[in-house]
Amino acid sequence: MFKISEFSQLTNISPRMLRHYDKLDLLKPEIVHQDNNYRYYTAEQINQANRILSLKNVGIPLKEIKTLLENKHDQTNYLANHRKRLETELAEKKLQLAYLNWLEEKKKSPEKTGMNYPIETKKMNDLLVLTYRQNVTSYYEEEQLWQQLFTTIRSEDLSTLGQSIAVFHQATSKNIDIEVMVSIPESLKHIYPDTKTFSPGLIASVVTNGSYASMPIIHADMDNWLKVNEYALSGNVFNIYHSSPANEDREEYYITEVCYPIEKPFNQH
Structure with a gap:
């Protein structure tokens, strides 16, 4: 069994976030002492923490991570759709950056030719x-x-x-x-x-x-x-x-x- 501080070091999840995960029913401590509210985690929960972090690191909201972990058969379709969303967002950001580069170049021009209206x-x-x-x-x-x-x-x-x-x-x-x-x-x-x-x-x-x-x-x-x-x-x-x-x-x-x-x-x- 690990205290919350020890479990935090092992998983690189701060104690504050571990308490937040507890409130979301995402990762609850195995034991909570009623007299002092001390929290204890097991070695098996390290893998659970790693799965949460893996999904969180690709931009999946915590509330949706909880649903995914509870319904493992839905993960394949969900992850495929999430990939499409990320690819769409990335393409949009690349276009925005390209447009921004163009506007910045026009601002450097000695002529006042920059667009100041939306298309x-x-x-x-x-x-x-x-x-x-x-x-x-x-x-x-x-x-x-x-x-x-x-x-x-x-x-x-x-x-x-x-x-x-x-x-x-x-x-x-x-x-x-x-x-x-x-x-x-x-x-x-x-x-x-x-x-x-x-x-x-x-x-x-x-x-x-x-x-x-x-x-x-x-x-x-x-x-x-x-x-x-x-x-x-x-x-x-x-x-x-x-x-x-x-x-x-x-x-x-x-x-x-x-x-x-x-x-x-x-x-x-």
Whole structure:
């Protein structure tokens, strides 16, 4: 028989933790003297202590260790699932560290190009939209496309319109292929036979405000974010205009959501 201090030295478990294990019914002393509350452990309990420490050292909570020791037939499945959880957490931490390294490198840059906004991944619902698409020679000509689109919409329907979106299909040295679209309610589908369904699916998006002059920096940062998080672009980049020159006079009030349709490369599925 070993006193608690002796058992502590043999197992490398502090007396305080041994008392805690006792309260959890995880590792109870073989004998507790009622008159002085002295605790005594047996040699056989050393192996039990070792099993507890082995499970604790791989991150299994004490309350779950108790259940595992009582149901040994469940240990194989539990440990396999615990391994998957640890591997997932490790992969997430590695991505966070890679992203942190990138942000720290950008902070060292003499240019103020670091991102100060979060990138969100989300599933975007399908939208019923009216569209107008044309090749232009400058992004500044996008406004003309919006004007053309709105000439096709009845004035009485303007108050029912939803999101305004610009999709950037392709750009060459001479032309930029832009499609502007606005979502409409299903109740107006019979009025506009040329409607289509916009289905971006999973996207990475960032909401920014202010002048569109910052867009090249945002796109460069988004490209880096995709690489760090091991995503691939699965469609055309698009902007959602929550507030734009159409309804705001001052640039600082422009609110733009830059969206990248994304997917994991096939070999990572």
